[in-house]
Amino acid sequence: MAPGGLVLAAEEFTVREEPYYLPLGDEIELFEAAFEQRIPVLLKGPTGCGKTRFVEYMSWRLGRPMTHISQGGEAPLDDEGPRPFVTVACHEDLTASDLVGRYLLDTDGTRWIDGPLTRAVKTGAICYLDEVVEARKDTTVLIHPLTDYRRLLPIEKLGQVVEAADGFLLVISYNPGYQSALKDLKHSTRQRFISVEFTYPTREQEAEIISHESGVDLAVSIELAKLGEKVRNLKEHGLSEGVSTRLLIYAGRLIERGIEPRRAAQVGVTWALTDDLEVQRSIEEVVTSIFE
Amino acid sequence: MSIAGGLIARNRSRFDGFPEPLLESYESSLRALEPRLTPTQLEAWSRGGLDLMAISLRSWESAAEYFKAGPQLAESTPWDTYEQLAREAGDLTEQSAPLAVSFLRSAPATLTHIGPNHLAQWADFGRRLYKGNWKSSSLAAQFYDAGPDLFSTIRVSHAGRLVLFLDELARHSYELAAACLTSAPEVLGRLEGGDRMPFLTFGVELAQTSWADSRLYFDRGVPLIQRVHGPVRERYLTLAAQVARDHSRSVFQYFEDAAHALGEVEPDDHGPVIELAEQLAPHSAYAAMDFISNAPEVLEKVHIDELAAWQNHGLGILASSKEGGEAYFRLQSSRGEEVLDTLSARVELSKVGDVLRLYAKALTGRNISIHAAAVLAEKGIGWVDEERASTDGTTIYLPEVMELYREKDENFAAVKVFTTHQAARLEFGSFTFSFDRPSTLFEDLRPTIQEAPGANPTTEIERFFDLFPDRTLASDIHKIAEGTRIDSAITRNYAGIRRALTRMQREELARRPEVSELPLRQAFVENLVRVSLDGTDALRWPAAQQDAMSNGISVLQRLSEESASVEDTAEATLRLYQLAMSIKNEREEGEEEWDSLPDMDQESLQLDMSDLGGEGAAMEMGEAQEGDVEYESPQDIDFRGDFKPELVQLLMKLRDDAELGDAGQISPDQLTEEQLKELLEKSAEIDLDTLLEGDLQNTTGMFLSNLLKEAGTPTLDSDAQSDQPLSDLSTGGEEGEEPLAPIVTTYYYDEWDFRAQDYKPRWCAVKEADLEEGEDDFYEDTLKEYAALVAQTRKQFELMKPELFRKIKKLSDGEDIELDPAIEWMIDIRTGVSPSDKVYWRRNKVDRDVAIAFLLDMSASTDEEIARRDQQYDDSDDDPRKYLSWWVTKRRQELAAPPKRIIDLEKEATVLLITALETIGDDYGIYGFSGYGRDNVEFYVLKDFDEQFGETTKKRIDKVTPIRSTRMGPAIRHAIHKLSETDAKVRILVLLSDGRPQDHGYGRDRTEKEYAIHDTKQALNEAKREGITPFALTVDRAGHDYLKTMCEDMGYEVVGDIESLPRRLPALYRSLTE
DSSP, X not given: OOOSOHHHHHHHTSOOSOOOOOOOSSHHHHHHHHHHHTOOEEEEOOTTSSHHHHHHHHHHHTTOOEEEEOBOOOOOSOOSSSOOOOOOBOOTTOOHHHHHEEEEEETTEEEEEEOHHHHHHHHTOEEEETTGGGSOGGGHHHHHHHHSTXXXXXXXXXXXXXXXXXXXXXXXXXXXXXSOGGGOOOHHHHTTSEXXXXXXXXXXXXXXXXXXXXXXXXXXXXXXXXXXXXHHTTBTTTBSSOOOHHHHHHXXXXXXXXXXXXXXXXXXXXXXXOOOHHHHHHHHHHHHHHOO | OOHHHHHHHHHGGGGTTSOHHHHHHHXXXXXXXXXXXXXXXXXXXXXXXXXXXXXXXXXXXXXXXXXXXXXXXXXXXXXXXXXXXXHHHHHHHHHOHHHHHHHHHHHHHHHHHHOGGGHHHHHHHHHHHOOSSHHHHHHHHHHHHHHHHHHHHSOHHXXXXXXXXXXXXXXXXXXXXXXXXXXXXXXXXXXXXXXXXXXXXXXXXXXHHOGGGHHHXXXXXXXXXHHSXXXXXXXXXXXXXXXXXXXXXXXXXXXXXXXXXXHHSOHHHHHHHHHHHHHHTTTOHHHHHXXXXXXXXXXXXXXXXXXXXXXXXXXXXXXXXXXXXXXXXXXXXXHHHHHHHHHOOOEEHHHHHXXXXXXXXXXXXXXXXXXXXXXXXXXXXXXXXXXXXXXXXXXXXXXXXXXXXXXXXXXXXXXXXXHHHHHHHHXXXXXXXXXXXXXXXXXXXXXXXXXXXXXXXXXXXXXXXXXXXXXXXXXXXXXXXHHHHHHHHHHXXXXXXXXXXXXXXXXXXXXXXXXXXXXXXXXXXXXXXXXXXXXXXXXXXXXXXXXXXXXXXXXXXXXXXXXXXXXXHHHHHHHHHHHHHHSOOOOOOSOSOEEOOOOOOHHHHHHHHHHSSTTOOOOOOOOOOTTOOXXXXXXXXGGGOOOOHHHHHHHHHHHHHHHHHHTTOOOTTOOXXXXXXXXXXXXXXXXXXXXXXXXXXXXXXXXXXXHHHHHTOXXXXXXXXXXXXXXXXXXXXXXXXXXXXXXXXXEEEEEEETTTTEXXXXXXXXXXXXXXXXXXXXXXXXXXXXXXXXXXXXXXXXXXXXXXXXXXXXXXXXXXXXXXXXXXXXXXXXXXXXXXXXXXXXXXXXXXXXXXXXXXXXXXXXXXXXXXXXXXXXXXXXXXXXXXXXXHHHHHHHTTSOXXXXXXXXXXXXXXXXXXXXXXXXXXXXXXXXXXXXXXXXXXXXXXXXXXOSHHHHHHHHTOOOOSOBOHHHHHHHHHHHHHHSOOSEEEEEEEEOSOOBOTTSSSSTTOOHHHHHHHHHHHHHHHHTTEEEEEEESOGGXXXXXXXXXXXXXXXXXXXXXXXXXXXXXXXXXXXX
């Protein structure tokens, strides 16, 4: 894993090695077709079901560097040389200028720096806006012209319009589950994307994923997948979100490191999911039923 | 002349002036005594009598008795006694002649019981009761009169205590003492010898402290005492006496309650209980008695061995705080309950139900409810057992309490096994049987069997069971087979529960009846049960018929395979049934050896399998044979509970039909009543005899209507019902005729007892209901009346809106560079100073995420007017007449111009608030509260949080009127509950009241405010702990003082008149929400 630091984190996302991805359906073909036609893609699905991994994988598969915008934060300091893609820490205050760019003060005045979206548009990368509804509403101003036939990015502060390079594709993700109704995606926005729905994998598929990602043997990962399936039954009944495959993998890794399965499930699933004591207790009971 | 004659002659003259019979009795007694006494003695005896006569005017009466008594004394009476009697008589006569009369009259009989030695003592007792007045004289006389009776039952020492008691009592009431004395021989007679002394001792204490209870004690005490285990009665009474000594209130009540309670405890446990109570007594006698009184309830939860631990914990509290400890033992403290819960090994469904519900939901993925099994039995839809687990397809029913084991964990594990088994039936499809769906493990026999022509089964499983001539046997086998399948599925899928399950299987095996005593077919079934419990080693079977048994076992064991489905269960049932029918149900004559089966290796099993039904030929269903013993079902398996697939499938079908019916469609295969009846009569799952008493016709009708009600189907064909009127048990039409009552939901809340420094658990019942609707006039009128104010308020609140977006400056990151800091930055750079990088600005959205609850005090005290407080009625005076007259005069004054009452101000304020809140768009709820007593805190909903403001709300405001008392604590707690359910960031609770909490039982007495204020304050503290900002708005200046105490560090505000409200509101609101 890369040490801390923005630049290095960005390096990591230039997907050089093939990420592990287990196709659950025809999503790969769909995405490829969409990419060829430059149709923007919306990925829908619950937390931790593999949306990001999928884009990473597709980005690798389509052989291009990928811009990853998830978290807002500081703009890159360096504008020289090959384009470093920036990972920004995400929050609900992500504004249009965070995406497009801003002026920085310099000794002799101000200096413009491109935001990540601008960079992606200029280089023609796949640009992935994770959890797009979290961002401020003013970002739609940017998304709309980029996602129809125009493929333009207006930069208001510079009075410019950037035409998207050929390889540019906007991919956004969206979790209809936990966001409140207030934060629903507007129709004018959502109808600009084809929508690929992600669900949790089946028990067998998930077991395979867990086993691959965590290194535990298949028997244990089947149990973990079973736990995931059971816990997801509690969604809307005490849990706002089902347990993600990611969490199950973490639990698997702990088990792989020699942590007792019940304990691993407790810290990796039960406590990670909820603070509600009653629900915790119920999940705990499921855990103790499944693991010896 | 005899000595007697000489004496008579000598003394005759002294009888002059006395009635004739006196002399006669003198003469006769002298003659009677002459043979017994020496001349000197006789003379002395005569002198005694004559002296008596001389004492006073009426003393001749006692002399008469003296003469009568002499000859009545026993022959063996020593002379001393005669002398003593004379002495005592003389002494008593000097005090009161009638007293001496009574004494002498009963002396001969009494002496036979007490013996001569105690004569003086006895006389003394009487003297003690005599105080010189006529009432005491008659009591003492009564005492002497009662002598023979009394001493035939009790000993002299007891009498001493009794006299003490009577004496004590007589100080308050001679009548009472006399009554007790009258009943004493009988009461004491009923007691065992050893108990009399303590009984009387307690009596003395009682008489000293609460003498009025003595009569009760004498009347009812004995059976109460007898409830206490013999050897410890004395200690119990001593303890009770201690209460009497330490406190004077309700001594008998404590005595009675505790004795009753002990009666419910095992006699052997009385000793330990009383011993523990004795340890408490030095700290608080009340606590000791309460401890005993509550012992049965506590012992229901904990074992007697653990009682000491519970007591010890309470003792600790008692030592530091008397009130706290007393509340603990009164079972009115949360701490007491917690300790009890921790100690208690038993698991109560009410406590774990929620966890189990989610657990079952997780396992099955369905919305499962959890209820007590008794609920299902009450429904009258086929289940009768109130203790056994079961499921009806949507709900899992469990026993109310689990106390199989001594450890809580083990009991919970048992409940979990129960739940898991029921949930697994749903998860692994026990009720989704389809007749035509092929099985996975067997070659299907179902299609090969001839079905009865013309049969029209309602459910798939019914169709299956229709194949069998002996439905009971088939049902039993099916139950075993499905149980096997489900248990294996559980073991396979839930490794964590395996241990507990295995344990329960083992225990179940240990409980099974002896196989070799059963008739053969039943033994076969019994063996299958054992196999299904994984107890192959517990099989016993005649070696000669080994084939059938091993075939059966191999069939059953196939169901443990992973791919086994409910259809496989059915196929296995067919085969096992056939095997069972091939075995005669008769008892073995004992020639053959019952053996455990030899080990069977898997291969041979597989081989056997192919034999079975493998030929694919049509299957013959056997008929019962001659000479068979009637077949009886095997003993039930506890942890698997009831299994009624036919009923469940029927219910599911009915539910589906009901849903279709709701959608306006009529299902093509809607059930007819005949079908249901048929099913009911033939199904082996329904035991009509135990289901309901009464004739079959009515029972069937009841059953059907229950079933339909359960499934949510409105009614059956109406004509089907008309030809068979339902019995009076039916509740058919009544429900519809009643007027629509408001739906009342009850919530329970703790209450803070500041004396005990602890909560009283589930003390108050808050009943929530929608407030009635009136007219919307009030709302509209208020708006009109305060049109200017309303406009002003609205404007004020609208002004708050633009602030929702706020420009934040001097940020190190933001939307754009801000000019001023940028210039400074430049200057700094140029002058060589290190610049500040905070040059950006950003518009920050301030999310208004506010939920606010308004709680209106609707107590009677809000009926008071506001303006003229000086004329206010002094509410510490309780006389209703005074109040009424005060009220009438006031009313008369007011008729011309009705003054504003507190409640009016509350209502008007509410209207204004609504206007304001609707402007700003915050989420809010409005509630009113009142009530009387802790069981009846009324909580009215004017507008709930998720409700839209509209006509209903306006009309409800109209109905806000002063009702009853003010128990603020529970109302606040309920409002907290309401607020906690919203997910707003800022939560506010505004209490609009006159600032005086007061209710029946809300404090020691009506005038005490301390308790109520502390509880209210505690409730407000709870709000703060929940992250809710409490705020009290009072419309009463006088309330100021209470509020100060209640809202120590919380906000409160006094609003004298509504005019000032709009001015205050926006500022207030802003300060609260930001």
